[in-house]
Each structure stands twice: as structure tokens, then as C-alpha cells.
Amino acid sequence: MQQVISSSKGIEVINVPSSLLETGTVLIEVEYSFISTGTELATLRALGLDQPNNESRILSRRVSESMELVNKIVKYLQDKGIRKTVQRVFARMSNNEVSYDRLVTLGYSCSGRVVSVGQGVKGISIGDFVACAGANRATHSELVVVPENLVVHVPEECSLKDASSVAIGSIAMHGFRQSNARMGEFIGVIGLGLVGLIMARLLKIAGCRVLGLDIDEVSVSQAKRIGIDSAMSDSNSFQNQVEIITDSMGLDRCIITASSESDEIIAAAMDTTRQKGRVLVLGFVPLRMDKYPFMRKEIEFVSSSSYGPGRYDSNYEDQGLDYPYSYVRWTEKRNMTEYLRLLASGQFDLSEIAKEEVPLISVKDAYDRLIRGKAKSRGIFVNYSSEKTFKEKSKTSVQLRSKPVSGKIRLAIVGAxxxxxxxxxxxxxxxxxxIEFSAFVTRKGANAIELANRYGAEHASTSIDDILDLDLDAVLIGTRPNKHAEMVLKCISSGKNVLTEKPLALGWEELHKIKDFYDSSDKVSLPLLMTGFNRRFSPYMKRIKEAIRFRNTPLIINYQMNTKYLPKDHWERTDEGGGRNLTEACHIYDLFTFLCDTEVDEISASSIRSTDDHYGKNENFSAHIRFVDGSLCNLTYTSLGSTAYPKEICHLFFDQTVFYLNNYTSLDVFGPIDDHFETSFQDKGHFEEMGCFFSAIRNKSDWPIPFWHQTQATEIALKVEDIISNHV
Known part of the structure; x- marks a missing residue:
């Protein structure tokens, strides 16, 4: 499908793989999308994309504005060394859209026809005409996949073209509600761009008397044409007019929809708002204000979050959990619906504000005009009419190049x-x-294209099914944990060697299916499976393993993981992430299995008791494992501590000897022969893990991690989860 992106080359329309329909989402064939001149220009400027090749300035600005970021970099430098810090900084630069070859998807408001509906979606059917919102979702693309709660029906009386502005209209709608404006009140609107003009019109519909201020004369003229009571471009004239119209009482509300670096906007709002009035901020302005008028007049200062309640709440947007109507009357979805109702009723004529329309093929020119300040209206409609069939648009794989046979291991990356x-x-x-990169598979097609271009891969895709028939030697799975087992089974069933990030599985049924595959298949021709238990490949664990080869006593291992706290709604604590016992503590269960090299005899565990559910049981617990050789292994996992303290500490006791491992940066040995070993950076074995995986493929040698080690570590994690979370 065709999608609008921004890169170091500027604005482009490129061919990308179509996104896959998921549970709770809707696949929409777009007919119109909407470019908000103010918001999208602000986005381009924030990313530095209106000034190509300006990455160093952006990074410098971000670092200088965040001492917290500086402190994180310093700590990472201390823990990991220069080389890994540089790697991470450049990777983060890429993740934050400031690298030269980063592809950034644009747009957040569109409309079209529903072509497919995901499992669990209610009230939306194939063939419905809908409008949708959301950055990275309702993008400028021929096809979009959007969660149910960001999709609304378009009334018959409302054109699809106008409906494509639903996101911007909802921003104004929620701001209107946050202002608490009432009929007959005097309301000031500072900033008469697209949102400001829509806001002014909503206020007029509600029976308010509206005064506008904007430094742009064209905006002032537009405001007057849509029926605003008074509009001007000079701040002093605005204040004088407020004095006259309100009989020196001041504005009941003042709504700021402008974007500026100046303190004067806040000052003007405070000066013109009456005692015990309200100032609402929607735009991007510095929140530096003279506290005297603010406190003397007891002004209420509020902000407005995007489209309304539910925005940025993953339970609402991603999981589809609506807020009760009687408790939250105007959610973001209900705001979207109401905005379209107003358009359909004829009370609001959008053509007075936005009427410029361009075909998708000409969108680059439209953005160029926007950047140069030459746009003809406050909003630009993008028309997607074409002769392409849905089948042509919906391809989930794009071949970018052909490469001659090199004899290297052909690798596909799934998840990035x-x-x-x-x-x-x-x-x-x-x-x-x-190795050579053959394919990249990611949820978003633009990400797959970007990585395939960067690393010279032949294929970019959004579906793992597309790569199963390719001539591949190996697949690296790095998706979120809830997808691991399903993808592992698909890959090994098609004969692909697999390195999957941990965990191998999040449930017993998934694990049993993988075990059944290897138990029932011809073991001579089985593909290699390796779970990303990298710590066993670290130089520290190798030294410990060598030292205990000829031990005479069982081992006693006390391992402590002091990890950072994650908010309750963080994805790692959801069903998608699986929780930190299953997804991180499994590393340590693998180490216990690796060091003891025998089967488990008994498992017990206990977690904290707390009335505060912000601290999860499966990330604050102790697990105790006894192995058949008599060894005892204990893991204390907690998110209650300070990140200033080392994350991982291990004490290992045997044969009158103690090993003390400090966060994979140093190892001290106390006993008959004292010893000390350290590395210049934290080394948890990630690079060695990769080397061993590819060596085993190339040489057809023994598995780097025995299959039973992988399954036992996973079984320990599942059993501990049953005990601490499911009370089994």
C-alpha cells in the first residue's frame, strides 16, 4: 500500500506492507485523510524534519533539556562502558526519529470504508463508512488498522471528506468541555488556527460570546467570516475590546489554542480573565506566568488532553474497555461522534476553514507548501481515489531487491x-x-521497510507467514512475549532454525505444543531452537561453570534481582508482556539449570502481601528451587528497591568456596584460591549467544542450550507463576 512518510529525503509517498488485522481492531480502506496545518507542522518542527540533516541539533536540544537523560547516560556509561553506550545512544536516536534513515509515519485523522473487522469488535461491520483518529494509527495511508474505540460511524448527512477531520474536531470538542463554557458567557480564544477556529465555532453554537486574538490577519478574517463576535491581531486592542464588551469585568474563560515560545500569551490570558475565571491551554506555550494576577484573581488554570477521556489509556484504546456512560459522559469516542453529528446537522460548515484538496500522489507538494507557509487553507484533505484494487493495496510483503547467493546464513528478523x-x-x-539479512517483519510496514533498507534485506513484511516459504536458514524472534510460542511453532514446523527472545512460552499449553513437536519428530532433521538465555554465555558464568565442574558438594545459590519499578499499566505487566517472573526471572531459572545441570526436585515460592496493587506479586517474590543433586537455588526478585543499587547480585557457595558476582561487571572468589575478574563493561553474553547460535547452524553441531534446559527453565517460571499469582 502507499503511505506518506518523512525521512532525510523529506516527505515521500512509498510502498509499504499493509498492517495485519488484530483482535479489537478494524481494517479501513481510506478515502480521505486530513492534514492539520498547525499540528502537523509542529510535529515536523519538533522532529526537526522541516530542516533535513539536522540530527545533531535535535539530540543536543533534547539532552540539554533533560538532566534526567544526562544522568541516565552517565549511569549507563559507568555500567556498560563506552562502546555499548554509543550503540544505545545511536539506537535511541533512531527510535526517536532523529537518525538519517528513519521513516516517520505522518497523519492522525482519516475516513473510509471498513473492509475487515477483528475479533471482539462490536457495532462495526464490513462496508460501514467510518472516521478514525490516532497518531501511528489513522495515518496518511491507503489502508489503516485502528482500535475499535478510535473508530466511529459517519452519519449519512456528513461527507467522508469532512469526516476525515474527526481527530482535530475532537481536540476542539474536548477543549470546549474542559473550558466549562456556558451560554451567554464571554470567552476569549487566543490562537485562531484550525483548532482555534473550530473551537470558536463550537462556542458560538453553544451560545457564547466569543472574542479572538491571532497575530495573523488572515486568521482574524477567517474568524470573522465564521461568525465570531470580535477578532483582532493586536494584543492591546484585544485587551481593550475585552474591557469594553465585558464592561470591565473580564472574560469568563480564556482558551489558548496558539503555539508560541513567548510568555506574552499566558500573560494576556491572565490579564483579560475575570476574577475566579478559568484559563484553558490546548496549544504549545511556555507555562511561565506572573503569579500575582493568577493568585490575586484566583484564576482556575486547566489543560486539555487530546481527544478526551480514554486518550493514552491502553486499556481503553488498545484493549477496547469503554468507560461507563453514566460516569464518563464524554469519552474520546463520544467526542468524535458528537463532532460528526454537528457536521451532519449543518450547524458547522468546515469549508469556511479548510477546503484545499490534493490527491495522494501530490501530497509532497502540499507539505512543501505547508512548510513554506504557502498553504491555501487551515487544513488540507488528501484524496485516495485510485484504480488500485483492495487486493493490490493489502499485500503484506514487499520485495525491495534481489541478492546473489553468498553462502552466508540467511536470517530473518521478526519484531524490531x-x-x-x-x-x-x-x-x-x-x-x-x-550472516546476511534476508527479511524484516514488523507490525508497522514502514518500520520493516526502514530496517530492510538499512541492513540490505530483500524483503519487508508485516506477517511472519510471508517469510516461511523463503529460502532462510534462521529466524530471530524479538516480538512481545505473547507472540513467541505461536511464532516458534510456525517457524520450526516449516524447518527454520529459531532464536527466540525469552520466554519460550507464557503458558503450559504453548510449551507442551513445542515439546510435542520435538518429541514426535525425526530428531536427526529437527531445526535448532534456542531461547535467548544469554547470561549463561557471559564470561562470568563460563568461569563459574568451569570452577564447579568437579565440585564435591551441592550448590547453594542466592540470586538477587533489583529491577526498576514499572507502572501498573506498562505493557510488560499486561497479558501481552506476561509479567516479569515469566519474562525476566526465567533468565535466572535457566542459570540455575545451567549451573546445576540436573533436573528439578521441588519448587516453592512466595510473594509480597500488599493492599497496594501497584506492586505486582510476580515482580516482588522469592522463589526456591531444589535440584535432584541436592543443590538449593534461591531467587529474590523485587521492584521495591533503588536503581542506584546494582540490579543483579549472585552469591554461590560450594566446597568451602564463595563466588560473588556483581552485576556482570566483576567476579570475586573467596576460598582456597582467591581470585578477581572484571570486564571494562557489563557483559551478559549477548554477543557470544549470537555467535554460538550461528556456529551451531553452520557446523550442524550440538545445540548451544540443550532443549531440556530451555523447557525446564520455562517450566520453573510457569510453576512459580502458578504459585504466586494463581495460587495453585
Whole structure:
């Protein structure tokens, strides 16, 4: 499908794989999308994309504005060393849209026809005409996949063209509600751009008397044409007019929809608002104000969050959980619906504000005019009419190039979040003499295209099914944990060697299916499966393993993980992430299995008791594992501590000897022969893990991690989860 993106080359329309329909989402064939001249220009400026090749300035600005970021970089430098810090900074630059070859999707408001409906979606059917909103969702694309709660029906009396402005209209609608404006009140609107003009019209519909201020004379003229009571371009004239119209009482409300670096906007709002009035901020303005008029007049100062209640709440937007109507009357979806109702009723004529229309093929010219300040209206409609069929648009794979046979291991990457970008891809770059990238599979088509171009891969896709028939030697799975087992089964069933990030599975049924595959298949020709238990490949664990080879006593291992707290709604604590016992503590269960090298005899665990559910049981617990050789292994996992303290500490006791591992930066040995070992940076074995995986494929040698080790570590995690979370 065709999608509008921004890159170092500027604005482009490129061919990308179509996104897949998921549970709770709707697939829409777009007929119109809407370019909000103010918001999208602000986005381009914030990303530095209106000034190509300006990455250093952007990074410098972001660092200087955030001492917290500086402190994080310093700490990371201390823990990981210069090399890994540089790798992460450049990966983060890419993740924050400031690298030279980063593709940034644009747009957040569109309309079209429903072509497919995901499982669990109610009230939306194939063939419905709808409007939708959301950055990275309702983008400027021929096809979009949008969560149910960001999709609303378009009334018959409302054109699809006008409906494509639903996101911008909802921003104004929610701001109107936050202002608490009432019929007959005097309301000031500072900033008469697109949102400001829509806001002014909503206020007039509600029976308010509206005064506007904007430095642009064209905006002032537009405001007068839509029926605003008074509008001007000079701040002093605005204040004088407020004095006259309100009989020196001041504005009941003042709504700021402008974007500026000046303090004068806040000052003007405070000066013109009456005692015990309200000032609402929608625009991007510095919140520096003279406290005297603010406190003396007891002005109420409020803000407005995007489209309304539900915005940025993953439970609402991603999980489809609506807020009760009687408790939250105007959610973002209900605001979207009401905006379209007003358009359909004829009370609001959008053509007075936005009427410029361009075909998708000409969108680059439209953005160029926008950047140069030459746009003809406050909003630009993008028309997607074409002779392409839905089948042509909906292809989930794009072949970018053909490559001759090189004899190297052909690798596909599935999933490319921050860990894959920051850790795996830099390590894989060092192994380019052994491997070549054949395909990238990501949820968003533009991300797959970007990575495939950067690393020279032939294919970019949004579906793992597209790569199963390719001539591949290996697949690296780095998606979120709830997808791991399903994807592993697909890959090994098609004969692909697999390195999957941990965990191998999030449930017993998933794990049993993988075990059944290897138990029932011809073991001579089985593909290699390796779970990303990298710590066993660290130089520290190798030294410990060598030292205990000829031990005479069982082991006692006390392992402590002091990890940072994650908010309750963080994805790692959801069903998608699986919780930190299953997804991180499994690393340590693998180490216990690796070091003891025998089967488990008994597992017990206990978690904290707290009335505060912000601290999860499966990230604040102790697990105790006894192995059949008599070894005892204990894990204390907590998010209650300070990140100033080392994350991982391990004490290992045997044969009158103690090993003390400090966060994979140093190892001290106390006993008959004292020893000390350290590395210049934290080394948890990620690079060695990759090397061993590819070596095993190339040489057809023993698995780097025995299959039973992988399944036992996963079984320990599942059993501990049953005990601490499910009370089994």
C-alpha cells in the first residue's frame, strides 16, 4: 500500500506492507485523510524534519533539556562502558526519529470504508463508512488498522471528506468541555488556527460570546467570516475590546489554542480573565506566568488532553474497555461522534476553514507548501481515489531487491522493538561475515521497510507467514512475549532454525505444543531452537561453570534481582508482556539449570502481601528451587528497591568456596584460591549467544542450550507463576 512518510529525503509517498488485522481492531480502506496545518507542522518542527540533516541539533536540544537523560547516560556509561553506550545512544536516536534513515509515519485523522473487522469488535461491520483518529494509527495511508474505540460511524448527512477531520474536531470538542463554557458567557480564544477556529465555532453554537486574538490577519478574517463576535491581531486592542464588551469585568474563560515560545500569551490570558475565571491551554506555550494576577484573581488554570477521556489509556484504546456512560459522559469516542453529528446537522460548515484538496500522489507538494507557509487553507484533505484494487493495496510483503547467493546464513528478523534495535542488530552487524539479512517483519510496514533498507534485506513484511516459504536458514524472534510460542511453532514446523527472545512460552499449553513437536519428530532433521538465555554465555558464568565442574558438594545459590519499578499499566505487566517472573526471572531459572545441570526436585515460592496493587506479586517474590543433586537455588526478585543499587547480585557457595558476582561487571572468589575478574563493561553474553547460535547452524553441531534446559527453565517460571499469582 502507499503511505506518506518523512525521512532525510523529506516527505515521500512509498510502498509499504499493509498492517495485519488484530483482535479489537478494524481494517479501513481510506478515502480521505486530513492534514492539520498547525499540528502537523509542529510535529515536523519538533522532529526537526522541516530542516533535513539536522540530527545533531535535535539530540543536543533534547539532552540539554533533560538532566534526567544526562544522568541516565552517565549511569549507563559507568555500567556498560563506552562502546555499548554509543550503540544505545545511536539506537535511541533512531527510535526517536532523529537518525538519517528513519521513516516517520505522518497523519492522525482519516475516513473510509471498513473492509475487515477483528475479533471482539462490536457495532462495526464490513462496508460501514467510518472516521478514525490516532497518531501511528489513522495515518496518511491507503489502508489503516485502528482500535475499535478510535473508530466511529459517519452519519449519512456528513461527507467522508469532512469526516476525515474527526481527530482535530475532537481536540476542539474536548477543549470546549474542559473550558466549562456556558451560554451567554464571554470567552476569549487566543490562537485562531484550525483548532482555534473550530473551537470558536463550537462556542458560538453553544451560545457564547466569543472574542479572538491571532497575530495573523488572515486568521482574524477567517474568524470573522465564521461568525465570531470580535477578532483582532493586536494584543492591546484585544485587551481593550475585552474591557469594553465585558464592561470591565473580564472574560469568563480564556482558551489558548496558539503555539508560541513567548510568555506574552499566558500573560494576556491572565490579564483579560475575570476574577475566579478559568484559563484553558490546548496549544504549545511556555507555562511561565506572573503569579500575582493568577493568585490575586484566583484564576482556575486547566489543560486539555487530546481527544478526551480514554486518550493514552491502553486499556481503553488498545484493549477496547469503554468507560461507563453514566460516569464518563464524554469519552474520546463520544467526542468524535458528537463532532460528526454537528457536521451532519449543518450547524458547522468546515469549508469556511479548510477546503484545499490534493490527491495522494501530490501530497509532497502540499507539505512543501505547508512548510513554506504557502498553504491555501487551515487544513488540507488528501484524496485516495485510485484504480488500485483492495487486493493490490493489502499485500503484506514487499520485495525491495534481489541478492546473489553468498553462502552466508540467511536470517530473518521478526519484531524490531528497542531491545532488538539496541542490542541484537549492533551485534549482528559484527557478524556480517557469517550472516546476511534476508527479511524484516514488523507490525508497522514502514518500520520493516526502514530496517530492510538499512541492513540490505530483500524483503519487508508485516506477517511472519510471508517469510516461511523463503529460502532462510534462521529466524530471530524479538516480538512481545505473547507472540513467541505461536511464532516458534510456525517457524520450526516449516524447518527454520529459531532464536527466540525469552520466554519460550507464557503458558503450559504453548510449551507442551513445542515439546510435542520435538518429541514426535525425526530428531536427526529437527531445526535448532534456542531461547535467548544469554547470561549463561557471559564470561562470568563460563568461569563459574568451569570452577564447579568437579565440585564435591551441592550448590547453594542466592540470586538477587533489583529491577526498576514499572507502572501498573506498562505493557510488560499486561497479558501481552506476561509479567516479569515469566519474562525476566526465567533468565535466572535457566542459570540455575545451567549451573546445576540436573533436573528439578521441588519448587516453592512466595510473594509480597500488599493492599497496594501497584506492586505486582510476580515482580516482588522469592522463589526456591531444589535440584535432584541436592543443590538449593534461591531467587529474590523485587521492584521495591533503588536503581542506584546494582540490579543483579549472585552469591554461590560450594566446597568451602564463595563466588560473588556483581552485576556482570566483576567476579570475586573467596576460598582456597582467591581470585578477581572484571570486564571494562557489563557483559551478559549477548554477543557470544549470537555467535554460538550461528556456529551451531553452520557446523550442524550440538545445540548451544540443550532443549531440556530451555523447557525446564520455562517450566520453573510457569510453576512459580502458578504459585504466586494463581495460587495453585
Amino acid at each position: 522493538g528497542s531491545f532488538v534495535r539496541e542490542m541484537h542488530l549492533p551485534n549482528l552487524e559484527k557478524l556480517r561475515d557469517q
